[in-house]
Amino acid sequence: MGLTLYDKIYQQHLVDPDNKAAPLQYIDAHLIFEVPTAQAFDSLRKNSRPVRRTDLTLATVDHNVPTNNRSKYKNAASFIKEPAARTQVTLLEKNITQYNIKYFGMSDLRQGIVHVVGPEQGLTLPGSVIFCGDSHTPTHGAVGALALSGGTSDIEHVLATQTVLQKKYKNFRVCVEGELGAGVYSKDIILHLLGKIGTAGATGCIIEFCGSTIRNLSMEARMVLCNMSIEGGARSGLVAPDDVTFEYLKGRPLVPSGSDWGKAVAYWETLHSDDDAHWDFNIEIDAAEIVPSITWGTSPDDVIPITGRIPDPVNYEETNPFKAAAIRRALKYMDLKPNMLAVDIKIDRVFIGSCTNSRIEDLRAAARVAKGRKVAKSVYAMVVPGSGLVKQQAEKEGLDVIFTEAGFDWREAGCSMCLAMNPDVLSAGERCASTTNRNFEGRQGVGGRTHLVSPVMAAAAAVTGHMADVREFLKAENGSINVTQWTLGGEQGRSYGPVKEDTSVSASDFVDDAIANRPTEEAKTSADGIPKFDVVSSVAAPFDMQNINTDLIIPGEYLKTVIRTGLGTNLFRDIRYDDIKTHKENPEFILNQPPYRKSQILVCTGENFGCGSSREHAVWSLVDFGFKCVIAPSFASIFFNNSGKNGLLAIPVNDAEALKKIHAEGIANREVQVDLPNQVIKDSEGRLITKFNVDAYTKHCLINGLDDITNTLASEEKIYAFETGQKTAFPWLFNRIRKLQSPRRLGLDLAGATDILDW
Template identity: 80%
Template structure:
């Protein structure tokens, strides 16, 4: 049977192929960080469960960390001044020590953005299954790994069981053919794609990027595409491994060597989509049609060529009223005029960084534009490397000197201004040319305005003080995407340079080949202490919403994610819609500030793609904390939909337009409706049927009985153990790798004044 690459990896990781109700995939590597993990470890502790495979888990810190000078760094407790961020980071460190999990902290030059660290260290391997509680985990798919994300409940699930519940998704092929033009980078490819398919165009799918253009891209350029596949609604993104992949991986710390390399390579070469494999959807793009691009609005699909104009909502009033309304809202928020030239958009800040564009090739592309030039006096520009090793490599190549001479601020590694969770934030009204992945309202700071673009385009905008066609700064010698693989001097250098052990590593006794290091939960810990809130029938006046693409940043802004609890987020639900940004008083016209809607248990939204954006579970927690038990919408983003059921929130996708409008009308009329889960029906106050709805059997079972995923999965512990015994025999190079990592002091990668180095 002909299979796609996704099909092959999915099948290889099914713990029990016969379980089609709640399919479990075995996780080969689990990456964790500070923001969503405190509640997961707390759940383990409450239920007396161990971390099942500490040897397959690696941690770092990135979202909350300050990116200013670390020359006087001693420990996280004294360096991180913001109290909630400090609590999250120090609690992570405490949990990691308790469970003996390897950790790249701020005193370790290997620390960085989790999706930079994974490929950089070689943790990310072709054909493997990667999990991380961050929506941009698809980045790792660039090497041919199946990389998926989820919320805190999924993180706890992986920690406890080394598996993740994962249904089979559809196959979506994106084929890009031809040569990219001058000044066109992978960021422009993905923005072009998003402009074609929208933010929900690949919902329920896994994208595989293919075609001659993709084959000619470097690994780092491929990572940009996979990273932002989530912005098109895809569950993840993939690129088939090839010689570019193998060259990138060879000799990295966690990549197999010797005979294991040979065996792994032989397997990796079988990882491709068969010629006659079935594709549910295909999009073909001519590379010649892609130009340097920016986003103008508040959604990643609001992409236009830098030579283009901002759209006019009047053009869509008759054909796409939802889109027309969204354009008007975005124009107002972004303070732009319809039909204005993209190059007339002035900026206040430039941010080069994030898990999308903070690698060495991104910095080289920006440095080629910045060299010999100066940042405009009206602009503050910053460059934030994706990891300490990227920063070190950039300094070895002299890129820091170029940036500093051009008046860019040269920073330490972290997520930085990608999201408003650390000191690097926009002030209200500030406009930023940003190489990050999302331009939602308030994403980089309350009231901040974000335009997405490539690192080279960002550097050009910094110099001119407004959006600028980067091709005016480039020649064929320095403006090709292929040239980013070379240093500015034209040399070929292995990304991030070499890391050498400065002292002999202690020899450890070899473990028996068939030994599995699994901390298996005791019998009494199989059933969770709390479970999830049960759901039977719910009656309420539905709170009516009339928006599409309601993203997780809008549901709960990033500034409120620095919490170690699952509760207390309700008061800040829809913060930017509910409160005046200056007075912080409630806006009486907003629906949830009115009676009876402030007591609603049901939210009905007539716009598609509810919950797009982050994998953070905080959006669901905020809805539940406010009092909602059910959300009804035409469609949901995949991760939000999955997170909902795990917290007792019933998400009902309802594509019956008449029924949806009827529920919405009942809400406007302040009349109750009843959601009946056992019978899968929605009725009005008179008992009349409005709609039947679909819900998968597993989610229905869990909600009605109040049973959580981990309790269910631990009933299959023997099957998990049997699977990993076979997995280790078949793919031995996936096991025992993380344990070989050396302490930063041994590698000469520890900050001189650091006191918090872990004793590995």
């Protein structure tokens, strides 16, 4: 039987194919940023461990950085006013200096959102495995790379070992055939898919996007699909490389050059799924079915066509009461009415940006709608380029003039209003048409209401003041997604400005000064482990919600912490407190009721617990509150992975009757017992409720309090042998980041900045 593209990349990167219990994937490139890294570097120092491959690691800042004008920028310490954000950014600068890691800081025009910077620089290559501590890392799969994300523990693991523990996932094929209509963009494709499969439809899978529609998309349009594959529960997304990929990559700073280019392309051309490959799941979509779409609720799968109506919970009462309850909750939060027309939704804000839709093609598409029109007086609209180079290119094409004349606010590069971690936030009650990827409660600001749309739909909403069908604003010749590859003047423009790196020689022509920093024998053993787990008896706190997302577990503003503790007070903050400033408690919330204030077990009857972000902070907040175990029908993959690394046992129980019994025990204030050694759950009388499965490796680590890095470094010789072979087979993957030149040498520095790094 043949192999899928995912199968091929996964197998090629197994450090030890015989290790079935704890399979290690070698990481060819590691992107880091300010939010989840401080704790990882602190732990490296505590255990006297080096960063193993500084030549495979690249840093930037994005989540916390302000996007206001930088013409008077001096340094990050003086420019960033919010103390916690400033601390995270300056700590990253300290850490990358100590460990000799290349860095695109705020004084460098190459700075930007990690998932814009990586492909833009050519760090992301077909057939490689890339890691980043952000859940939207699957973006990089658009070039045919296996792009993986995880929390802080995984970041530390990659820094210390250049590997990540990664089991084999299932294969999910999404085939889209046909031609997209005018005004239909790749954002509409992924929203359409989410509407079909839901936020957990691809849990435990890697999605490969196939079909003629996908082949006709540009690279940047493909990135949108892979970026939001995580919203369907997928571990990552992929598109097989082809001539479109090679044309996009050629000449970028970190892409193979000289004699290595031909060798690389020859290998990349083998990276496709075989005709007889096995697919665990398969969905076929007719492109003609897809129309401009929006989300109406608080989950990315709350999708309706712009010509549609908001659903009525009454229609789901008998068939799906969980969905009916979710619709009611979303309608209340979003302040919408059942059966309301999509085009009748009025908006206050428009945000064009984020790692989903902030590239040059996104800005060109939005500018086609904005040109010659004005933003409605009732709307504040902002455009945030994904990197300094995207901004530079947009200004070269005059897109900034189009936006500003229309009344849009033209900003600097950063994550901006994608999440409430920087000054760009929604106020309570404000409604936003947003090109980002998540519409969770409070995602863009406490009480803010988010509708996900494509860039052209966002621009249409901006000029009308309400959701609008963009097809009324576009002519056939400029409404096609294919025209985004061309400037408004008719030329084909690349997605970055003039970056004159020396790409005339191959990486293999250099003397390799980038060698592995191998740990000492003493550093192979951690100073600390994880909390041991044996048997826990507790009244279980009963929850009835589905799709409990990480933003709900711990809001984005608390990601600014540089320690792992102290988050328990703000666990479920937005539903736990009536007043979030004074922490006045909501008496109806379960954790505010006496029996459950000291619960060590949480039982949730709704599926997909922990969906959303890769933030390990969600697990830290649960542990800090006192929880040792979470029981639910299913878990999002990254949350599930993060749990075991912090001593939190996540137990999937798909037996509905058993789950009801555990939940009923919690309602009755009776203890249940979770026995990990024997893998059973018992009631307060010692009667068996259910047995449960747990991965043997996770069980071993939890019972013995062992951390992953200590276990991995026991096989350090195998890692060294693997990377030696990897360097021989794929020399273009090594030493390339070391060749990056300083912003001053390239003319990409901000005038007046005092924190420019002269590499």
